[in-house]
Amino acid sequence: MIEIKDFSYKYKKGKDMVFDHFNLELSAGHVYGLLGRNGVGKSTLIYTLMGLLQPRTGFVTIDGMNASERYAELLRDCFLVPEEFELPACTLEQYIKYTSPFYPNFSQTDMERNLRLFNMEGNPNLKALSMGQKKKVFMCFALACNTKYLIMDEPSNGLDIPSKEQFRQLVKTGMRPDRTIIISTHQVGDVESLIEEVVILEKNRLLLQQPVKRICEVLRFGVNDENPLYKQEFAGGYFTVTKNETGEMSPMRLELLFNAVLLNDDIAKLF
Amino acid sequence: MKKFEFSRYLLVCRKQFVEDWRRQVGFTAVMAILLFFIFWIVNWQINIMMSYDETNSAVSEGSVVFFSWYKIIMFVAVTVLAIAYQSAHSMPFMKTKTSQIAHIVLPATTLEKYFAAETFAFVFSVIEAVVAFFIADALQYALTGHFTLTEVSSTSLIDVLRNFGLTMDSDYSVIISLSVCVIVASLFFHSAWFTFCATLFRKHPFLFGMLILWGVNQVLSIFVSTVSFNFLSVIITPLENMTHTETMLYFKEILYGLIFGQLAVAIGFWIWSYFRMKKVEL
Numbered sequence: 001m002i003e004i005k006d007f008s009y010k011y012k013k014g015k016d017m018v019f020d021h022f023n024l025e026l027s028a029g030h031v032y033g034l035l036g037r038n039g040v041g042k043s044t045l046i047y048t049l050m051g052l053l054q055p056r057t058g059f060v061t062i063d064g065m066n067a068s069e070r071y072a073e074l075l076r077d078c079f080l081v082p083e084e085f086e087l088p089a090c091t092l093e094q095y096i097k098y099t100s101p102f103y104p105n106f107s108q109t110d111m112e113r114n115l116r117l118f119n120m121e122g123n124p125n126l127k128a129l130s131m132g133q134k135k136k137v138f139m140c141f142a143l144a145c146n147t148k149y150l151i152m153d154e155p156s157n158g159l160d161i162p163s164k165e166q167f168r169q170l171v172k173t174g175m176r177p178d179r180t181i182i183i184s185t186h187q188v189g190d191v192e193s194l195i196e197e198v199v200i201l202e203k204n205r206l207l208l209q210q211p212v213k214r215i216c217e218v219l220r221f222g223v224n225d226e227n228p229l230y231k232q233e234f235a236g237g238y239f240t241v242t243k244n245e246t247g248e249m250s251p252m253r254l255e256l257l258f259n260a261v262l263l264n265d266d267i268a269k270l271f
Numbered sequence: 272m273k274k275f276e277f278s279r280y281l282l283v284c285r286k287q288f289v290e291d292w293r294r295q296v297g298f299t300a301v302m303a304i305l306l307f308f309i310f311w312i313v314n315w316q317i318n319i320m321m322s323y324d325e326t327n328s329a330v331s332e333g334s335v336v337f338f339s340w341y342k343i344i345m346f347v348a349v350t351v352l353a354i355a356y357q358s359a360h361s362m363p364f365m366k367t368k369t370s371q372i373a374h375i376v377l378p379a380t381t382l383e384k385y386f387a388a389e390t391f392a393f394v395f396s397v398i399e400a401v402v403a404f405f406i407a408d409a410l411q412y413a414l415t416g417h418f419t420l421t422e423v424s425s426t427s428l429i430d431v432l433r434n435f436g437l438t439m440d441s442d443y444s445v446i447i448s449l450s451v452c453v454i455v456a457s458l459f460f461h462s463a464w465f466t467f468c469a470t471l472f473r474k475h476p477f478l479f480g481m482l483i484l485w486g487v488n489q490v491l492s493i494f495v496s497t498v499s500f501n502f503l504s505v506i507i508t509p510l511e512n513m514t515h516t517e518t519m520l521y522f523k524e525i526l527y528g529l530i531f532g533q534l535a536v537a538i539g540f541w542i543w544s545y546f547r548m549k550k551v552e553l
Contacts, residue, residue, distance in 0.1 A: 047553055050375070050376050051375060051376075052371070052372060052375050052376070052552065053552050065272075070375065070380070070381060071272050071380070072272075072273075072276070072279060072378050072380045072383070073272055075379075076378035079376075080372065080376050082372050085372065086367075086369045088289070088290040089290070089293065090290065094289060098282070098286045101282050102279075102378040103378065
C-alpha cells in the first residue's frame, strides 16, 4: 500500500508549492491512471514515490517503509519506467545479466515472453536501438522484474501505433493480484482499457480518485445526450457526460472524463 | 534494513564495471601514451648526456640513479593524477537527470553505491597507473631499443636502494617510511577531495577541483608571505643548531603532521561526499 500524508513539495528554483499538505492512498493490486494537466505534479509525485525527491513536509510510505530513505529492500520491489531514460552501451544479454540480480523476482521466461510480444529478437546492442525500441526493451525488463510496484511515466510516448497495442497486451499479461501499476500519462487513449482506478490531480489537490466501475455507475458517457454535465464537440455532434440515471453502464471515455472533471467541479462532487 | 550488504556491493561494482570499462581502457591508453612521450624525451636526453662522455662512469652512474628515482617520482605523480581524475569522474550518475534516476532507483543502499564508486576510482586508478607505466616502458623499449629505462631501473634501482638501505641509520629509514606514508596520505587526500568535487560540480569536476586547489594554494602562499613566515629559515637554520636527534624528531613531527593532516581532511571530504550523495535530489 502506498500512503502519502501531509505531503508538501516545492522545487528549489520554483516559486510555488507543487504540493501543499497533500494526502493520497493507493491500495495494492490495481492499475492506477494518474492524470493531470502539465505542471500539476504528476512526475513530482512519482519521483517522490521512488525516493528521487524528498518531501519538504509529511511522508510517503510504501508498505510502511519511508520512500525517501531509499531502502534497498524497498527499491527492489519498485520499478520506475521514466519518460526519458538511458541504457548502457552493452548488449541486452549483458544488461539482463548484471541488472536482474538486483531484482529477486526477475523471470527470464517472462523477459523472453515480453520481448516476443514486441516482436523483438536476438541480442541487440542497446546503444544502437532507436528510442522506441529502447523503450520496448526497458518495459519488457520492467515487467519481467516482477516488482510489487511498477510506476510508468508516459509509457506510450515514442511507441509507434502497432506497439501501443502490444504495450497494452504486455501490461495485461504482467498484471497480478498483488501488483500495483501506476501509469502517469497524457495519452489517455493508449491506456484507457488498462486502468482500473482513475486519479486526477489538480493544482495542489486531488480532484478525483475513483475506480472505473464506480465512475461508470455514476456517469454515462454518450453521444448527443440531453442535459449533459459536460459536452465535447466532434464532427457528428457532441460527446456527452451525463448522470447515469438508468444504471446501465457505458464504456468510460477517459479523455472526456478528464476534461469534464476539470471544467465542471460538480462532477467530482457526485462521488 | 541492512545499510551494507557485501553481495549487493559486488553487484553494484560489477554493474559499474560493465558500463564503464571502455572509458577505463581509454583512460589507461591516454596515460600510457603520455608516459611514453615523457620516457622518450628523458631517454633522448640521457643518450645525449652519455654521448658526451661515454667513458666517464660517474656520469653514467649519476644518470642511472637520477632516472631511476625520476621514474618512481613519475609513477607517483601519474598515480596521483589518475586517482584525482578518476575520483572526479567517480560519480557520472550525478551529471544528468536520466543517469541520476537510474542510479538512485537501483536497489542498493547509498553506502553500497558510494563504496562501489570509491573502489572504482581508487583501486582502478592504481591498477591503471601500473598498467600504463608498463605499457609506456615497453613501448619506448620497442621503439628505441638500444637503451631502455626498464633495464636501468630493474637493475640499478634495486642496487641503489639496497646500498642506500645499508648506509642508512634507523632514523633515516623511519623518515623514508614516513615520506612514503605522506605520499599514500596524499593519494587519499586527492581521492577524497576530487570525490567531493564530483558531488559538487555536475560539469568539469576535475577542472574545478584543480582550480580550487590552485586557488587555495595561492591564498596560503599570500598568507605565508604576509606573516613573514620563512619556511626555509625554519627548516634549514634550526637544523644547523640542533643535535642529530633533535633534527630527526623535527622531521618526524613534520611528516606526522602531513600524514595525519591529509588523512583527517580526506576523511572529512569522504564523509561529506557521502552525505551529499545520500541527500541528492533530481
